[in-house]
Amino acid sequence: MSELRELYQQVILDHNKTPRNFGKLECANREQEGYNPLCGDHLHVYLQVDDDDVIEDIRFEGSGCAISKASASLMTDAVKGRSLEEAEAAFSSFQALVTSDVDSPVDEAQVGKLAVLAGVREFPMRIKCATLAWHTMRAALNQQTVPTSTE
């Protein structure tokens, strides 16, 4: 039960119920769709990147489980107002966090609020739920032309 509580922490439940930056971004100049073909999760990430390579705005929409929705919501909070370089660094540290050993310490200074998602490490089948939004955002920033897939 404690592992389950660790996974479904209050912050995650809150972001699942009332996701931040949810909905279409009309003035987006980067966007991408992401799929998890194994479970049917599907989301769309929109970004508005200015001339100085700063993420002015970011929004997402789609359907998914509590973990994928909360992760997308937390991601939008984490990268809004950041430079592309900082967003890339956030991607890397998040990826490192959720794929690290269960027992390894979480560097909260580095990952900040995203630390609440460390609980997925106990649930290997759910890691892709947590990373779908991040991979999709990265694909949008790299201006990939095909939708992102977790597989």
Next chain:
Amino acid sequence: MTAPTPTLSPPPQAAVATPSNDNLDVEAVRRDFPILQQTVRGKPLVYLDNAATTQKPRAVIDAVTHYYENENANIHRGVHFLSQQATFAYERARGRVGKFLNATDSSEIIFVRGTTEGINLVARGYGRAKVGQGDEILISHMEHHSNIVPWQMLCEENGASLRVVPVDDDGELVMEEYERLLGNRTRLVAVTHASNALGTVNPIAQIVSLAHNRGVPVLVDGAQGVPHMPVDVRQLDCDFYLFSGHKLFGPTGIGVLYGKRHLLDDMAPYQGGGSMIKSVTLEKTTFADVPTKFEAGTPNIAGAVGLAAAIDYVNDIGQDRIDGYESGLLDYATQRLGELADLRIIGSARQKVSVISFVMNDAHPHDIGTILDSEGIAIRTGHHCAQPLMQRYQVSATARASLAFYNTRDEIDALTDGLVKVHEVLG
């Protein structure tokens, strides 16, 4: 030279639960399945993912072990003792399957890896020759991807088109539409016996009869049919019938394609290689007769042996008894899940196998799956390889409990309690 008759050591007689009355002694049955004795996350395992794969009784596990310990050799080749034993075991399994489906002859039974491979075999061997430019293949909206994708590939290749029989809100095929869609260009009907995602049992005999009136053959995906009800391919009069061993309490990697002999005789081989030939020169090959023509390479001999043991096990309990027990369990599960106010069951056909798909307000199926898992309860969550059907009901995924005859009412109660807990966890 006459080959010596192999001395066969009898396969092990594993204990099989055979209750004396019409009711199934589920506790005795459960003792036949070693895996059901374990705990998961500190709780007794509640295995409700039987439409994905079933667990194996001791009789199957022992038969496979016995084969490898006593009979293993390659088949249809050697003149030596073990090769004859292995060949005998493999062909005996084919005979068992033939009887199980009531095929006219065991040569109508082709061993394949599973239902998926069997459908691909028909799409290549039959479809390529018989389905041409402008022709149509008729499937239903409730098909598993394995009964959609091979036909799409064939249509793409041959310039044919795929027509789809709709399903209604209850999850039943719209038969009027089926009759309407059966047209002059229909070359094959490919339909599931029972839906893996909804549980719906389709009226196969009626589907076949309507198609045959127009001279159209019918392929039936029996992956979810055979585990739940007696199947008589001659009574159904279907032209092809497929199922997977692992969904019938047998091993993975073995499945069956039944085909009417005259259709199989006309079909081109699926794969070329060893075993499937009469003679080979560097210029030309003469193919073997059915069923060997379709079984290139060394087959899954142990899998066939295990499947035969699974069929024997199911026959010993009795498919009618299994059907009766599962119907009672399905009714109970439908009633218990119906008590949960925010739960919606998807699929309420009049005739169902023991599969219940459902969604809950404010709880994604994946979260339901993880929370139930923490209680030792295994269900399937996702699109069940039936994405078009999910789109039909406007859901991206469902949670699915699929029951076998070793499941109990106590386990249904555990599932119901677990679902109550979903809201406690998700708040």
